[in-house]
Amino acid sequence: MIAQSENNIKKSALRFLKMYYRYRPRTEQSSKTEIKMDQVTSTGVIADGLLIFEEKKDKKFIASVEATSFDTRDEVKYKTQYTLLNWDAFMWGCFIVALVVLFGRYYYWFTFQQGHWELLASLSLLFLTVFLGYRNLFKSRSKYRYIYALQQFRQYYADEQWVAIGDNVFYGGDDPALEELRKQCVENGFGLLSVDKELVTHLVISPSREEMFGNHRKILNFVAMDKLVKNESLHKAKGWWETLKNKIGVKTKEQSLLRYQRKFYKPILVSALMLGLVSFMAWDDLRQKDMVYVEDEAKYDAELTEVIKKNSLDKPNKIDEFDQEENKEYVAPFRKKKTDSYLAIVERDKREGFIKRPALKKNKQELTPKGGQAEIYVESDNKSFTSYDCSRFFNFYGKKYVVQDGQFSTLETAERRLNLLKRSGIKANLLWLGCFYNDSKDYIVYIEWLYEDKSEAMREGLKHRKKLKTQKIKENNLVIRTLFFSDE
Structure with missing residues (x-):
């Protein structure tokens, strides 16, 4: 039985693609198809295989292949980006809380007051509900399911891009990881090939003929890996150093399968802005004194009269209604309005x-x-x-x-x-x-x-x-x- 190694899968996929594109229109001057293996850019982007031919005058058609065997199966199995998911959930929690506080301030539903933690507790509960709800509802989105091979395709432009996998990479057709790979290939317009134990290549998904990413991807120059370093001694030394680091379990940035993860500085920035807005509104409320309103004017007047009478007996030479202590039973703070918003x-x-x-x-x-x-x-x-x-x-x-x-x-x-x-x-x-x-x-x-x-x-x-x-x-x-x- 022929081994389903990555190198054999790579060759089988390129043979299949050469036949797949043989009827693709080309220039009359050149019908030659150029095939390259193990290509890399100066920034570390890798293409396991490239198939190139001249489609129009001065316009080359490029198809790239990412081959994956059982040993390198992590390249096509998704990993949930929990850090990005948590920051997005945090951002939406802050946004909803800021929106509620903004509307509450505009319509005078509530204000922040010292010593009253009910509002803070309610807003914290709202934030926690939105945070946990977002995590549970959206954790299965493709945005948070990172697949290294597909993210590497996003780093450069090619007319069509293919993922070639051995049929032993996944546990079966119902494997959730395979379902996610199919889903993301369709969403991004990538092709999918499966290579069996006999190294026969089967078409699973054909790539999209339309560009799915607009002008966001760069055209990169690929060279053979053994030609990237022109100094032979330096090349051997680098190879020895990489081998040593692999043995002790240390991976460089170029080897890390997580190097193309989405950045999360945007949700951090938005969260900081929302928290700043809420903090400013809370500070603006807390710096103003609470207004005191009389709930029952008749009772309050009667109470004042009694206090004045009592003071007139205790201090006959000084009768001043502003000297008495206010009775907390009849004077209560009004907690729903601010000074500037009250008429x-x-x-x-x-x-x-x-x-x-x-x-x-x-x-x-x-x-x-x-x-x-x-x-x-x-x-x-x-x-x-x-x-x-x-x-x-x-x-x-x-x-x-x-x-x-x-x-x-x-x-x-x-x-x-x-x-x-x-x-x-x-x-x-x-x-x-x-x-x-x-x-x-x-x-x-x-x-x-x-x-x-x-x-x-x-x-x-x-x-x-x-x-x-x-x-x-x-x-x-x-x-x-x-x-x-x-x-x-």
Whole structure:
């Protein structure tokens, strides 16, 4: 029986390919087929066999062969690149966490706070879920199943490239390693040959006629291995040194079957960027003080009254409500908003009796103007101001929301604020609150128009806050004010 050595498999494959390409169109001047074995480049790329003929004038057709026997079977059996897989899983975990934090910050779902580890624990659990999920779902992708022979084909350009294997390299047709080799040969357009014990070559997969890699592969110059080193003494010394290292189990970079593994600097770089983004948002949240909100105003007022009474008895000469200790039972931190992203929703004024029966319940004749005949100033398209009286709102019903830029006791101060915003390119309007409430004499400057939806008004208010910061205009009393309209 003839041995299925790598050298014999190489020769059998080249004989088969010479017959396979005999009808391939060639130039009339030359029908010669050139066959070379054991070729190598100066960078260490190896071609076990090359078949070359002139297909067109000044255009040579090149087919290369990678032969593999049982002794060199590791060249065609895949190895999972766990390092690359782990870094890709880490990158996607960081990306999903950064995306959640970004959306959470934009929509004010949560913020980072000192002493509260719930958010950090949730994000860590999310990261771990994505990391493990990615590893389990994508570890069977060809990207992570490294086959040395095919990766070496990627290092240089040839018109067609073939893998020739002995039929004893794999355990059978159902061997998962053989299935992966077939799959990657089809995906990359490589041909596959099988050589039996009689050294008869069988076609398994024919290569693709179309270039699968575009212009990404280089055209390399191959020479015979024994001619790569011109100095004979140096060549013998190098051969002796390689033999010695093989005996003690040390492999050079050129001998390593893992030398063409994918690099993983890209997922490392992306992961670092995502972690930097999350760290910056966490730092920005933590550097701001938490806002404290009163959950029950009535209870809180009663508590303050009791504390003041007690202090007045203990310190009759010093009654100061700011000296007492706040009661933690009624004062709780509000953990879902940040200072810069919070806008108060004014449903009722703090002054006693401010909200009474809406003024619009009166007849038009009963409305007493406080600032002249015109109580509403609206900016028109030509950037001038158009004025109306309170009857403009007679056809509105229910609740409306306005982005109140400021509240003023006189018309003159309100107009100054209105003109300041106008000069800065911010569209604003002026409204007398007496149109809505019986005993109000104040004026408000509001932005844009009246909104049906509270959340929409909140978004516009936050945009207005950014505009004020951009224009370096001092914020006055920016709140979302609720206006009530009645049909009674």
